[in-house]
Amino acid sequence: MTTGTTLPDFAKRLDQTAEDTEALLAKLLSDTLLSDEIARPKRLMDAMRYSTLGGGKRLRPFLVVESSAVFGVGRQSALLAGAALECIHCYSLIHDDLPAMDNSDLRRGRPTCHKAFDDATAVLAGDGLLTMAFEALSHPDTHDSPAVRCELVAALAGAAGAAGMVGGQMIDLIAETRTLDIGAITRLQRMKTGALIAFACEAGAILAKAPHELRVALRGYAHDLGLAFQIADDLLDVEGSAEETGKPVGADAAAGKATFVSILGIERARAQAELLINQAVAHLDLFGQRAELLRQVARFVIDRRT
Amino acid sequence: MTTGTTLPDFAKRLDQTAEDTEALLAKLLSDTLLSDEIARPKRLMDAMRYSTLGGGKRLRPFLVVESSAVFGVGRQSALLAGAALECIHCYSLIHDDLPAMDNSDLRRGRPTCHKAFDDATAVLAGDGLLTMAFEALSHPDTHDSPAVRCELVAALAGAAGAAGMVGGQMIDLIAETRTLDIGAITRLQRMKTGALIAFACEAGAILAKAPHELRVALRGYAHDLGLAFQIADDLLDVEGSAEETGKPVGADAAAGKATFVSILGIERARAQAELLINQAVAHLDLFGQRAELLRQVARFVIDRRT
Numbered sequence: 001m002t003t004g005t006t007l008p009d010f011a012k013r014l015d016q017t018a019e020d021t022e023a024l025l026a027k028l029l030s031d032t033l034l035s036d037e038i039a040r041p042k043r044l045m046d047a048m049r050y051s052t053l054g055g056g057k058r059l060r061p062f063l064v065v066e067s068s069a070v071f072g073v074g075r076q077s078a079l080l081a082g083a084a085l086e087c088i089h090c091y092s093l094i095h096d097d098l099p100a101m102d103n104s105d106l107r108r109g110r111p112t113c114h115k116a117f118d119d120a121t122a123v124l125a126g127d128g129l130l131t132m133a134f135e136a137l138s139h140p141d142t143h144d145s146p147a148v149r150c151e152l153v154a155a156l157a158g159a160a161g162a163a164g165m166v167g168g169q170m171i172d173l174i175a176e177t178r179t180l181d182i183g184a185i186t187r188l189q190r191m192k193t194g195a196l197i198a199f200a201c202e203a204g205a206i207l208a209k210a211p212h213e214l215r216v217a218l219r220g221y222a223h224d225l226g227l228a229f230q231i232a233d234d235l236l237d238v239e240g241s242a243e244e245t246g247k248p249v250g251a252d253a254a255a256g257k258a259t260f261v262s263i264l265g266i267e268r269a270r271a272q273a274e275l276l277i278n279q280a281v282a283h284l285d286l287f288g289q290r291a292e293l294l295r296q297v298a299r300f301v302i303d304r305r306t
Numbered sequence: 307m308t309t310g311t312t313l314p315d316f317a318k319r320l321d322q323t324a325e326d327t328e329a330l331l332a333k334l335l336s337d338t339l340l341s342d343e344i345a346r347p348k349r350l351m352d353a354m355r356y357s358t359l360g361g362g363k364r365l366r367p368f369l370v371v372e373s374s375a376v377f378g379v380g381r382q383s384a385l386l387a388g389a390a391l392e393c394i395h396c397y398s399l400i401h402d403d404l405p406a407m408d409n410s411d412l413r414r415g416r417p418t419c420h421k422a423f424d425d426a427t428a429v430l431a432g433d434g435l436l437t438m439a440f441e442a443l444s445h446p447d448t449h450d451s452p453a454v455r456c457e458l459v460a461a462l463a464g465a466a467g468a469a470g471m472v473g474g475q476m477i478d479l480i481a482e483t484r485t486l487d488i489g490a491i492t493r494l495q496r497m498k499t500g501a502l503i504a505f506a507c508e509a510g511a512i513l514a515k516a517p518h519e520l521r522v523a524l525r526g527y528a529h530d531l532g533l534a535f536q537i538a539d540d541l542l543d544v545e546g547s548a549e550e551t552g553k554p555v556g557a558d559a560a561a562g563k564a565t566f567v568s569i570l571g572i573e574r575a576r577a578q579a580e581l582l583i584n585q586a587v588a589h590l591d592l593f594g595q596r597a598e599l600l601r602q603v604a605r606f607v608i609d610r611r612t
Contacts, residue, residue: 041476044468095433100406100425119406123429124476127401127436128468134440135463138456147452150444153459157441162350162434170347170430 010296017065017082018058020075024083025052028136043117047125048132051113052090059229059301060085060200066293067204067218077143081152081203084136088160089196091129094122096169130160143207151206159195168192180258186227193233194226201225201294217286224280225298231273232302234259238266273302316602323371323388324364326381330389331358334442349423353431354438357419358396365535365607366391366506372599373510373524383449387458387509390442394466395502397435400428402475436466449513457512465501474498486564492533495566499539500532507531507600523592530586531604537579538608540565544572579608 029049061082068078097104097112098119105115114122136142137152158164168191175188201222205215238261261269277298284291335355367388374384403410403418404425411421420428442448443458464470474497481494507528511521544567567575583604590597 041468041473041480043480044473044476048468091433095429098406098429100404100420100429114406120479121476123401123404123406124472124479127397127432128472130433130436131463131467131472134459135467138459138463145452146456150452150455150459153440153444153456157437157444161437161441162347162354166430166434166437167347167350170350170427173426173430174347174349 010293010300013066013293014057014062014300017062017079018056020079021058021061021083021086022053024079025086028083028087028132029053043121044124044128047113047117047121048128050116051094051107051125052087052129055108057304058082058086060089060196063197063200063222063294063297064203066297067201068207069204069293070287070290071204071208071210073204073207076141077207078204080136080139080142081207082200084133084142084152085156085196085200085203087129087133087136088156088165091126091133092160092165092169094126094129098122101169101173133160145209148207148209152203155202155206156199159199164191164195165193168195175258176256182260182263185258185260185263189227189230190223193230194223197226197229198222214286217283221280221283221294221298224276224283225301228273228276228280228298229301231260231269231276232304234261235266235269235273236304237261277302316599316606319372319599320363320368320606323368323385324362326385327364327367327389327392328359328361330385331392334389334393334438335359349427350430350434353419353423353427354434356422357400357413357431358393358435361414363610364388364392366395366502369503369506369528369600369603370509372603373507374513375510375599376593376596377510377514377516379510379513382447383513384510386442386445386448387513388506390439390448390458391462391502391506391509393435393439393442394462394471397432397439398466398471398475400432400435404428407475407479439466451515454513454515458509461508461512462505465505470497470501471499474501481564482562488566488569491564491566491569495533495536496529499536500529503532503535504528520592523589526589527586527600527604530582530589531607534579534582534586534604535607537566537575537582538610540567541572541575541579542610543567583608 026049029045029052061079064082064085065075065078068075068081093107094113096102097107098114104112106112110116112122113125117125133156134153137156138149140149142152143149160166162170168188171188172192175184180188198219201218202215204210205218237259260272264272280298281295284294287294332355335351335358367385370388370391371381371384374381374387399413400419402408403413404420410418412418416422418428419431423431439462440459443462444455446455448458449455466472468476474494477494478498481490486494504525507524508521510516511524543565566578570578586604587601590600593600
């Protein structure tokens with residue numbers, strides 16, 4: 001089990017996948033690029049591109065690519081599934097930032113979609129990206145087998161819907177008026193951020209038609225990784241610099257939000273994240289050396305500064 | 307070619323499909339019904355049910371069922387595809403009614419979703435329904451063949467996304483600040499309402515793995531039917547009673563919206579709708595008696611009072 005420093009080519013692989021994902025998203029979003037504003041919604045496509053292109057670590061696509069690499073799945077398939085997942089992630093940020101939701105003006109140091117365009121365009125850009133994710137997954141380029149594509153659609157819809165991310169968002173809104181305990185926050189985060197991360201890790205197994213027990217092992221890894229990821233996020237909110245994270249420091253505390261850090265304190269939260277990462281990595285024993293990159297991802301998730 | 311009065315059992319079939327669709331949607335929305343508000347988002351499910359259950363003609367599901375019946379497709383498959391389509395239709399109404407969009411307080415004579423709940427819940431309920439549509443289509447109950455399920459996902463995503471309904475919504479918003487000519491309105495409506503109706507009619511052919519030319523014929527039928535449907539809507543806006551339509555009479559004119567009626571006038575608009583219905587029905591010649599119900603649907607669409 002390796003949980004030490006990251007391999008020298010880890011950063012290179014992360015960057016390469018981010019670059020490839022960016023190129024693929026740009027292609028997906030330009031295939032429907034249309035020029036005449038009245039005949040076709042250039043403004044909509046501009047808003048979708050604004051909130052999807054131009055950055056980010058692309059951690060979720062990276063997890064899809066690296067979970068696929070474990071099984072030797074073709075890179076193009078993995079990148080397409082990763083791009084579809086990123087569309088879901090980006091749509092959720094657009095809708096989250098709306099005045100009706102978190103009312104955020106800044107995202108990654110830039111005006112949010114509804115600030116750069118307007119509220120109505122942001123609602124529609126989110127709807128368009130959400131829909132595009134399923135169009136991409138169902139496309140034959142994603143995988144030769146319709147059964148595999150169907151399973152990807154079902155898994156992503158399950159992770160993104162009312163029993164997953166959208167449900168987590170709802171609980172998060174309700175939680176603003178209540179005090180959550182650690183169990184409730186864990187459930188909330190498992191749905192809100194964990195479900196998409198779990199899909200990312202399972203996607204490789206789905207694309208590879210891997211045996212059930214390997215898929216379950218990846219799910220276990222993803223589950224622990226997702227929670228550690230969220231704790232790291234909460235730690236960054238109190239410890240990170242605005243310059244590094246691109247958002248105001250202490251935003252959660254200012255909003256009166258209960259987080260892992262507000263309940264556990266910094267030291268215990270960090271220890272909990274470490275514990276979860278060790279647990280996550282233990283799930284990978286089945287895969288031996290093939291999962292070395294996924295072990296590095298686990299380390300990266302709690303060591304990152306942004 | 308029959309464009310006369312409707313068959314005696316037409317109304318019965320329409321009602322039966324509405325009833326079956328309602329039951330299926332209730333089932334889909336209760337499978338994820340969860341009781342503890344903090345652990346699981348009961349409020350989200352309540353909002354999704356509020357805007358999906360309890361009424362409507364279910365014209366889109368009816369088109370799926372009747373286009374399926376032409377090919378002898380199993381009713382359960384057709385109902386599931388129809389229910390998925392209805393989820394898309396209902397989500398689009400929730401998001402359309404938002405203050406950021408049309409800012410409507412009433413829908414079918416009841417408070418709109420964001421009025422009955424709140425803006426944030428309405429955004430999420432729409433997102434949840436949109437996602438659920440693809441979960442339902444990808445489910446094995448919809449069809450034995452993953453290839454068919456995949457094709458349904460691709461077709462619905464295409465019809466509902468930036469090149470279809472969502473794109474049409476965007477153009478509609480842009481149009482509020484411009485004067486549209488009849489060509490622009492036709493393009494707008496073809497995307498905004500026509501795309502989902504086209505999917506409804508093609509769904510039967512997809513479920514039946516029908517030959518390409520039959521699918522093309524249904525698309526032609528759907529295209530003309532969709533425009534006639536919209537013209538009938540515009541006519542109802544100026545001629546219908548609020549009691550019958552469940553929304554204020556003259557709302558389009560009050561909003562300064564260009565419609566088929568505002569451009570063509572009532573008489574020419576009605577003549578245009580008649581012409582389109584005759585064209586729609588002509589596309590069905592290929593199917594002979596098997597398409598009798600679809601001919602009745604065409605007549606119904608422009609004769610309806612709500």
